[in-house]
């Protein structure tokens with residue numbers, strides 16, 4: 001492991017190694033969207049287990065558009081005590097913490113929100129300005145609470161990725177049509193967050209490598225908007241059951257020429273060897289999700305040389321059960337004793 005344990009930089013953040021926990025919905029809020037002790041403990045535990053950069057599960061900036069009843073909300077009504085606790089705890093273990101901010105778009109759950117989901121065409125221009133303000137407000141509160149940055153969620157069919165998608169965005173005004181127009185809202189949000197939070201606060205994005213149009217052009221637009229780091233995923237990540245190799249590497253390598261912004265690759269990373277290969281190919285950071293659901297201490301085990309491969313089967317059982325039961329990995333029928341408090345305390 002020549003590269004995995006080397007420090008790396010993402011904008012203002014010096015990260016102690018090249019390991020990122022990709023945003024993973026913890027499903028640990030109160031039913032009303034309040035943050036919980038278990039949510040904060042989860043972030044801290046990952047840093048304790050050698051994850052260099054912890055990205056939280058997606059947090060909704062609009063209380064009326066949550067993805068499910070376990071998703072936290074960050075708005076004017078939020079009590080931020082657990083955010084401060086999470087930031088302090090992660091820093092105490094030498095890690096960095098970034099909050100993923102999101103609007104669920106068409107994936108908002110009507111049964112939870114009591115109102116229909118909103119896609120790109122359902123917003124007035126005035127409402128888009130309010131949405132930008134909501135992202136800015138949430139980012140400022142993260143900064144006040146000691147977070148190192150935010151990641152703006154532009155992937156996986158949530159609202160901003162739907163704006164980028166040529167078919168899902170059917171607007172005919174300046175927010176729809178050409179790639180430049182479809183990028184207008186993500187670009188406005190990024191620039192507004194930068195203006196409000198300054199250069200010493202990291203702004204990352206997570207984006208799809210497919211379903212957004214011309215990938216090199218989208219990467220360039222994100223770079224030009226001034227983000228500090230770009231995490232690359234894909235619209236079809238949930239269809240990759242059983243694939244245990246980095247499944248978006250080729251697309252990213254083919255599209256990245258000339259991009260200087262640090263790149264993070266997610267999807268299919270399950271061993272030290274494949275992580276190292278990705279880093280050797282010139283990608284700056286590697287990101288894990290399911291491997292850390294299966295074994296929250298996988299990175300520490302890798303570092304100690306106790307394991308080279310994740311025990312995760314990539315079966316995608318976690319996609320089915322994470323909203324329904326406290327034990328998220330379907331391989332585990334019993335809580336992991338030392339992690340019980342953190343990962344299994346919440347139904």
Ligand SMILES: Cc1cc2nc3c(=O)[nH]c(=O)nc-3n(C[C@H](O)[C@H](O)[C@H](O)COP(=O)(O)O)c2cc1C
Pocket residue numbers: 022023024025026056057058100153155156206233237266267268269287288289290291293318319322
């Ligand atoms: C239970 C679960 C929850 C997830 N929640 C999020 C999320 O909140 N935000 C996000 O961007 N991706 C989310 N993802 C996707 C992962 O971050 C990641 O992109 C995907 O699982 C592929 O990476 P992997 O092969 O390392 O699992 C989630 C995945 C799982 C399994």
